[in-house]
Structures are given as C-alpha cells and as structure tokens.
Amino acid sequence: MLAPQKQQIIDLFNAALQPIIAGSELQPTVTLERPRDPSHGDVACNIAMQLAKPLKKNPRELAQALVAAVMAGAAEGKLIESAEIAGPGFINLRLTAAAKQQVVKTVLQEAAEYGKSRLGAGKKVLVEFVSANPTGPLHVGHGRQGALGDALSALFEVQGFDVTREFYYNDAGVQIATLATSVQARANGFKPGDAEWPETAYNGDYIADIAKDFLTQKTVAASDGEPVTASGDISDIESVRKFAVTYLRREQDLDLQAFGVKFDNYYLETSLYKDGKVNAAVDALKAAGVTYELDGALWLRTTDYGDDKDRVMKKTDGTYTYFVPDVAYHVVKWQRGFGKVINVQGSDHHGTIARVRAGLQAVNLGIPQGYPDYVLHKMVTVMKNGEEVKISKRAGSYVTLRDLIEWSAGEDSAADGAQGDAQDSLRDLTRGRDAVRFFLISRKADTEFVFDVDLALAKSDENPVYYVQYAHARICSVLAQWTGDEASLATVDLSPLTAPREASLLAKLAEYPDMLQHALEELGPHQVAFYLRDLAGELHSYYNAERVLVDNEALKMARLALMYATRQVLRNGLALIGVSAPARM
16 A cells, blocks of 8 residues: 555545544544455454444444445545445455555655655664673674664654664673683683683684784774874783773674664763762662662562562672663663663573662653563574574684674685685675575564575575565666666656556555554564565566567556656665675576
8 A cells, every 4th residue: 555645545534534433532543454364355444343332323324324425525536546444344445556656756756765664753762782891702693783773764864863873882790700700711811621721711713813912012993082092011901991892893893894883872881980970879779768688688679569579689799780780771761852762682681670660760850661562583504505693713712793794795705805806706695685684674573583504605595685676686687678768767657557466565665654554563674675575576477477568659668657656666675684685696
C-alpha cells in the first residue's frame, strides 16, 4: 500500500466517521492493513467492528455506512476501485491500477528520501551498542551488535529522530587488571604454557604485540583520547594498564572502521568514578531509603521493583558490584536529555535488566519504568569448510570480527590487499563487510544464528546478500543497455504496467515505508533484510518473465521507470543496513 494513498484513505475514513461519532467522546484511530490473502483486496480496515459496541450499532450496518461515505469521498474513482464487507464487518478495499502504479512516480520523485518520515522530529534517542571491554579484539558477537545497533540507529534516523550512537568502554574492574598483568608477563618474556604464566591471563597473540610495542615505547591514540606513549618500565603496572587499554581501544576502532560503523560518542566507565557519578547514584539510593546493610555489605531493595531478590551494591571489600556503575551511567543518559535509550547487548545481560531498572526507579528522578529498552541478541556460531570455528590465532579463544570480514572477502583477500593495488583491497574489504553486515542482521536478534562463511562466498541464489546485490546489478545492466535519459522516466505513462509480475513488484515497492515503520516499532532491523530478499525475489521473477527493452515504446518506458524505482528502493534499503549496491557483480 502506498504511503500517500494510505493517508488519503485514512482521511476518507475519518471524514466518514465524523457524523457517526458526533456527540460522543469517542476518538477512534483508523488502522489499515494489507489482507493476508491478496484475493480479499489491497487494504483492510476493522474500524466498524471496533466502534460497533460503544456506538451500539450493528457492525455490518456500520461498515456499510462507512463504505458508502468513503466511496463518495474518493476522488472520481482514481483511488479506490471497489469496496466490500466481509464477515462480521471487515472492510476490504481494492485500489485502482493507477493508484498502485503511482508508487513508481513517488519513488522517482523522492529518491533517497522515499520511505522516510518526520515521526520522530524533535525527539532524541540514544542507541548504545558494541560496548566491548578493551581487553581484546572485537569478536563475532560484537559484530552482531554492531550490525544490529547501526541498522537500528538508521531506522530511527529515517523516521526523523535525532540519534546518538554511543560506545561504552568498560575500562575498569577485574578484566582490565587481568589485561595489565597479561601484558606485563609477556613483556617479562613469559608465554602461555610457562610455569610463570598467570592462570587467568589472556593468551592471544595480540598480548605479545602490545608487550612488544610497550617495550619499544610506542605511542598510540584511540579515537577520542589523548595519545599515550609507553614508558617501557615493566614494573610500572599502571603504565602498562594505561598503554594496553589505549592500544586495544585503537585496535577496536580499526575493527569498527573496517566494518563501516561509526559512533557519535564514546563513554568511559572510569569517568563515572572520576566524576563522582557512581558515588552520587549510591548516595541518591541511600537517601531514597531503598538500601540496607547486611553482613558487612550494602544492599539495594530491588524486590520492591519486581526483581526476584535484593542485590548487593557494595561488597564487604568496599568495591561496587558491576550493576552499580550501570545505574550511574543510565542516570547520566537521562540527565543528558535522552528520554529514549536502547541498549543492544548479548543475551547474557538479561539478568542485569531488572536490577538496573530497579536502581533507576529508586533514584526518584522520574525515569519511566521500562527505561532503558533492550535488544538482546544470541551469540553467533561460525562455520567454515563445513566445520565449526571456535578459536582464532589473533584472539586465542574466539573468532574475531576482523577474521569474519577477511574470510567473507575471500581466502586470499588479506594477502592480495597487501600486494595488490588500493582499489582491489577496498573491493575485497567491501565484499567482506557487506556479507558480514547483511548476514548478521538477517535473523531476529533473539534467535540463534549460524554464520556460514562458505555461503557468504557463494555466488548463487542461496547467498542472500549476493541475491539482493545481483538484483540491483541486473537493473543497472538494463538501464546501461538503454542509454536514455533517466530523468525522462519521471513523466512516463505507467498505465501499460498491467502484467501480474508487474503488479507484484509494484505492491512490494509500496510496502517499503510501512515496513520501515514496523521494523522501528518492533526494534527489529532484521525486517529490512527480509524485505530486501523479497523485493529482490520479485525483481528476479519479473526479469525472468518479462522483457524490459521491448519494441513497444510506451511499454518499454513504463517498464524502465519500474526498473529505476526498484533500483532506488534496493539502494535505500541496502544503505540503511550499511551494505553497498554494486552496479556489476
């Protein structure tokens, strides 16, 4: 259903309702849907069934009155072809051929703006994702967060929201201390397997790289911080820690750059302690009377807010448990003016949701009960050459995001990139990034996902990203063969588009704006990938069934306009999820 026509139909229903609800306090909302069975029509509305009881009217009679008024208000039959009432009062409408064809002109006119709205105009939203501890390279789970979070941010942006993408660095705590001692051990000449090697140390090759650069007093800088020069003094554990954290933040920056993900803001956990935000949050909870001391520890009464048991805030050794800085961090988000906050995290964070929300309720700042929203994703299993891959030489215990990008670009891409020209290297990087980004949002976040590297490399219909990109390339090939002026397509007569495959393709193009809105409402960017596969399927079916460059000039121009519009929507959808739209495959 076309977005402009949808609003026109809603306006017609609202006008038809005014005399019917006059004198009542009813303020009905007209909702239009696409019937599951296309034979029932193009648009379905159940407003008559919703209003029958409060108006004390027969739903079918109410539906008949509405249909009569709607049809009378429709502009000379240019919008609605027919209407019928089904069952107890469903209203099914059929749009005219001209109304369905109008989507082509709409897309050609709006181009990259097609599908966008001002729904969120003036509203701020913060999307926090990836947020990895700077203790090693980003793993494939971080990659899934990156793909989901970036696409979700783009969905908010196309609906007019002011979006901030934020990366939260957990640069404090036990894991950071372990990182420092691991680098220190490597700098002292020890390695995994030696008797002197710490039992809890990180074993990846990257630890040796950090130790080497520390000893040679290298200078490194993360994306948003001051450069740090290594002291070379192995005994200075604080110097080792500071250099190692900055080194790995830079490495993660490079991983994200290769993945095509950019952040607007980076927030350090250590700053919460440095700026007194953690202590301020704890003091606010104490003042609210929701804490108590027991067995030498400080507890928060999270059971008052729906948690299954109270939680320790400060342990007997005086250190805070990990959810306390999370509460402080989200208080800061609220104070920064973000009334809408979404955290994209692994499903292992499920247990922290109740206690973080409880803490936010208890500080008495007027924070809503469901704040923040969470999108929790399950981890990714990587298959390569028919076998599960569990470890990486680079990381030592897991598959890294960079591994996945390089593998998905082709076995020899890394070596070729080093020896070949810059253009070849960029093409390899783009191919790998496209495959990883598309694959990692192609399933609902809370479902298990198997990333098959062999499938990502396949040039076949089974490979979803290839299938979608090939649809775009096919259209580019047709338009290149035509060699005409694409600007002339905006004014062509579309009435020749009457073939069944054309009707299906037109309908799929018209679904794009509604799909974007539904995906946003459900915080489900996977719906964009689903849609693109369906649209590509419609294009391939049409391409195989009908010739575009026919002798009939009017039909040829109408079909070229349809091709051009389809290419534009493919580009819009691919851009939203950070995937390229190549002209050749």
